[in-house]
Amino acid sequence: MSSTFTLDAKIPAGPIEGKWNSWLDAHRLVGPRNRASHTVIVVGTGLAGASAAASLAAQGYRVKSFCFQDSARRAHSIAAQGGINAAKDYANEGDSIRRLFVDTIRGGDFRAREANVWRLAELSANIVDQAVAQGVPFNREYGGQLATRSFGGVLVQRTFYSRGQTGQQLLLGAYSALQHQVASGNAKIYNRHEMLDVVTVDGEARGIIARNLVTGELERHAADAVVLASGGYTNVYYLSTNAMNSNVTAAWRAHKRGALMANPCYTQIHPTCIPQSGEYQSKLTLMSESLRNDGRVWVPRRGRDSRPPAQIPEAERYYFLEERYPAFGNLVPRDVASRAAKIVCDEGLGVGGTGRGVYLDFRDAIDTVGRATVQGKYGNLFDMYHRITAEDPYETPMMIYPAPHYAMGGLWVDYELQTTIDGLFAVGEANFSDHGANRLGASAMMQCLADGYFIVPHTVTNHIARRGGIVDDRHEAFERTEQEVQDRIARLINVNGTTAPQVIHRELGNVMLDKCGMSRTAEGLTEAIERIHQIRDEFWNDVRVDGRADELNQSLELAGRVADFIELAEVMCLDALKREESAGGHFREEHQTPDGEALRDDDRFASVTAWEYGGEGGMPVAHEEPLEFENVKLATRSYK
Amino acid sequence: MNFTLQIWRQDRPGDSGRYETIEAHEIDAEASFLEMLDQVNERLIAQGSRAVAFDSDCREGICGACSLTIDGLPHGPQQVTTCQTYMRDFRDGQTIRVEPFRNNAFPVMRDLVTDRGALDRIIQSGGYISTSTGPQPEPNAMPVSPEVQTTAMDAAICIGCGACVAACPNGAAMLFTGAKVTHLNSLPQGQAERGDRVRSMVHQMDAEGFGGCTNFGECSLACPQEISIDVIGTLNREYRKAVRDEKKASKKMVAQ
The missing domain is CATH 3.90.700.10 (Succinate dehydrogenase/fumarate reductase flavoprotein, catalytic domain)
Structure with a gap:
């Protein structure tokens, strides 16, 4: 398969301090009275998804919010503990947007995109203000002022927290904002629904196919834009800190429809x-x-x-x-x-x-x-x-x-958080953009909420203002995509083998943790790819899904997710193999300093690798987005 | 360890269910209750039988998805979620009865899976501060004393699992509702909607068919977050005040 993409990050011109404002000043708007005639789908109700859905609904769009959990409040952001960074300098240490930016770039081992990270640092203070206004009970000092503490990898106290349950409180803030929009009639939540495919018409995302997990029914949902906030893929390792049901399926389905997957080998242990x-x-x-x-x-x-x-x-x-x-x-x-x-x-x-x-x-x-x-x-x-x-x-x-x-890798997005499919956006852990090769503590919640509250509501507006005519769910593309989803479900059930999907998932996890975990070698990765092929064959010859497709069936849900993890695992290994350097969470044993620290190769690898799906049985194609460092000097990270 | 499980099986909402006896052999004492069920399911699937459906997600006690009644107690014998209940808390050879959370407002979807959407609808009726995304005031301009923060946070940690409802002989959701009202009504940000919030949340609670509190205190004892029954006192106080204020306001309107 030959290359069809040129990766254009669409970074606005001008000095880094002014890029986001100049983008905001120039983007197209949709009039308040027109917004109700536009539908936006948001998949996932974690920090990024709930904040995006609440904000888009507050703007006046019709929002359809999807989650596979029984309630939107249970998304795994709820388990984040430590805190959220904000460059407010309450501790009077000389902290600033620039320092948060530099720490994040450096913490990511110089493998993140400068413009995105600057915007993240710039928006960080607004997030804490927004959360406080929603009633998030951050810890306070005796005088009633917000308390801060220091967190891994930095020398200032810029982390705001609610005891050890900051993620829970921030998520409940976003969840209650979303429930407020449900009450106002602008948002509707489809709980116990799993997105199983994205529908594209003329290369543009126009909706999704979702499975009602209670009845097993497949549903078509049309929209003017689709936002994926479906989280990270760390459950590829089977054992991880993620929730049991966290999965890559929504992102992987989008990948197979044309969204590139960036830096999949960057995972955080x-x-x-x-x-x-x-x-x-x-x-x-x-x-x-x-x-x-x-x-x-x-x-x-x-x-x-x-x-x-x-x-x-x-x-x-x-x-x-x-x-x-x-x-x-x-x-x-x-x-x-x-x-x-x-x-x-x-x-x-x-x-x-x-x-x-x-x-x-x-x-x-x-x-x-x-x-x-x-x-x-x-x-x-x-x-x-x-x-x-x-x-x-x-x-x-x-x-x-x-x-x-945590997965630093994810769907490739441009400055507008749009994937390589027009009208398909990815936010939060589902995208790749801000953490480079390693994420600093208290940065994930900051990124999810910056994406959801303050970035994607505007970039989706810009997309809707430019898009063409209306497509409804009777379009032939919905019919065809639904049929493909149906066929895939039938295929999973019809294997009718003897092994429970979780057993195969565990095997996959062992291979990935051993060969594509904390340290990696060319030899190990090559071996892993061979093993993954064997596991894939075992899966499609011997998996057993008990029960039927037209009912609540947790084995069927898991089997579909494991099948996608197996495909993702191969691309992770290919990516780790291709990146012949050590950077952040990606440690290649062949590339280390004499005292065992990570050794980058900036001449060859100061870039993002974005993988294009190679078709059934085909080889994925790698594309490169060069990274330029104009505001922070490329240097060897040292914490000594 | 070995256990005999008497598990509730039900194929779809509204069906009459049944208890099924399933043996759980060679279970590690350090396995959690849900990991024990995972192993049971893995074996059931390998034998060609149907796995037991149950909700779980984070498996670290914070998402609130798990919703099992174990030997009559919501979540099990310890005051923690089922995912943090370990088999070391049971006797070798014990017979254990496993059911879904019991309450008419939580219909069973399949086996041990229930629909707790009623709790989301209570939040929709007023469990938020009506602000939308955009520029907000500087937070330190509105100090909150650590005591008030503690009161709010002790209530805000509710995980929305519904164990309080399942434990209550009256099937009341007042610990859940009281926790949200205590959280938001004690903060300065929550003052503007204080009365409306409590009135409409209580109204929704009644509309969903939940019962009323008669001070059994089972809710607080079943709560994995150990939320104090004090929040129900706060709920009642806030509600009385809100109703009184509303009456006063409507009299004023008539007088004008």
């Missing part, structure tokens, strides 16, 4: 998760990174030291982050912290039953500031840890290990 305890385990639980503000990470200097941690004297403790990175210590970015933990465990210094764990110790914090203060900051996290592991972290150090957490 989060350093502070509860280690795996057995084969039956269905997910890994994250402990907020904010714990690294007060907890000290260490392992015994002697391998397989059987003494209880409290009895290991100071001199025999290896505080490996503090020793390796004296400037940032326990607050180094996630990719650095995760790899360091992996290295000490590979050296045989790991703790816990499996030897894949390190201590996160609050002894010194409790001694210095007292138990009550520690409890005030992290009480709910300590309780959660205690509940899950049956160990009391006030008495004995926590045990943590890195786990797949």
Whole structure:
């Protein structure tokens, strides 16, 4: 298949400080009285989806909001713990938009697009204002002012938080704004609905095919624009911190219709998760990174030291982050912290039953500031840890290990958050744009809400103002696409093999974690691709979906998602193979400094790789978008 | 560990359901209750039987999707969500009864899956602050004391699971509604709509067919977030005040 795309990021001209305002000044508008005749579909009700749907509905568009959960409030953004960044400089440290921009570019290891990141930093303060106006109860200082704290990878306190449940509170803020719009009649929520395809007419997105998960019925929904806010794909690893039902299906269906998938190999392995305890385990639980503000990470200097941690004297403790990175210590970015933990465990210094764990110790914090203060900051996290592991972290150090957490890669979008399909937008974790090769803590919620509240409502307007005639759901394209979805469901059921889809998913996850996880090699990736082909064959020859298509059928839902994960996994490996450098979360063992740090190759890889679907059985085609750094100097990241 | 499960099976909404006995063998004590059900399902599918449908998502106690009644208790024996209930909390060889959350306002869709849309509709009726996206005032211009923030946050942490409703002998949704009213009505941002909010949320609660509170206190004991029954006191107080204010206002209108 030959290349049909030129990747035009449509970045406005002029100095970086003025790009977004100049875009806003020039974009086309839709008159308030005309908006009600236009429909916008938003898929997903997490931070990005709910905020986009609420904002578009408040503008006066007819919004159809889709989620596969039983309620819009359950999207996985609800589980984000730590906080949200905003360049407000309340702590009087000289923080600024430029500093947040530089930190984000640097944290992403110089693999994000400058213009997008600047806009993100610029909008960050508005997000906190918006959330407060909605009644989000951020933590407060004694005088009633908003409290802030510092978060991994930065030297200022710009993170706003609601205890350890910031994601829950921000999501409920966006969810209630959306419910307000439902009450006003502008938005309608289709819960327990899964988007199974995007419908295109003359190359333009004109609607979706969704399956009603209760009745099994396929539904056609036509629209003037479609916004995908369907989240990340980290469940490709089977075990991750994502929710059980988080999946790549909506994004992958769009990919197969012509939306390019950018940097799929950039995935984040989060350093502070509860280690795996057995084969039956269905997910890994994250402990907020904010714990690294007060907890000290260490392992015994002697391998397989059987003494209880409290009895290991100071001199025999290896505080490996503090020793390796004296400037940032326990607050180094996630990719650095995760790899360091992996290295000490590979050296045989790991703790816990499996030897894949390190201590996160609050002894010194409790001694210095007292138990009550520690409890005030992290009480709910300590309780959660205690509940899950049956160990009391006030008495004995926590045990943590890195786990797949976040996808920096995603659908390629231009400055307007539009994919390579006209009229199809991608926001939040579903797109690739702002985090480069590694995401800093407290940046995901910022990006989701910037996209949803402040960017996509305007860029969708710009699209609607320019688009052509009306298409309704009786168009031949809807008929054809629905038939294709129907055929695919029948194909899944008709395999009628013997293996439950979750068993095959687990096999896929093991391969991906081993070969395309925290560190990668050309040899391992080549092997992985071969294994993925075998898993794909096993799936289509032996998967068993119990029950029928015309009823509530959770095995059918899962089988469809696993089939898409298998296809995604191959492209992730191809992308990781092609990127012959180490950057952020993508660590190629062949490319490292003598002391084991990531070694970038800016001459060859200061670019985005966006993959075009190669057709059934065909090879995907790689396209490049060069990245230019004009406002921050390309430099080697150092946290030492 | 080994368990005998008596699980509620129901093919579609409105069908008469039945209990089915299913053996769960060789389960790790550290597995969560839902991971135990995962294993049961994996085996059922391999045997050619139909898996048990149940809702779950985040599996870390925050999304509120899980909705099982275990041996008569919403979420199970510990005051946590079902996903954070571990098999170590049960006896080896125990017979465990597993049902969906019980309440007329939560119809069963299939097996253990229920429809809790009534809770969303209560929020739609007023569980928000009417502001739309756009420029907002500087937050520090409106200080909120940490005490008020704590009151609001202690209520705002509700996960909307509905265990309070399932636990209540009257099937009341007053802990859920009271939590949202306490959250929004205690903050300065929520003052403008204070009365309208509580009136219309209570009205919606009644319209959905939920019962009223008679101070059993089961809701608070079943709540995985340990939301205090105080929020029901606040709900009642706010409601009385709102109704009184509305009457006063309408008298004034007549007088004018």
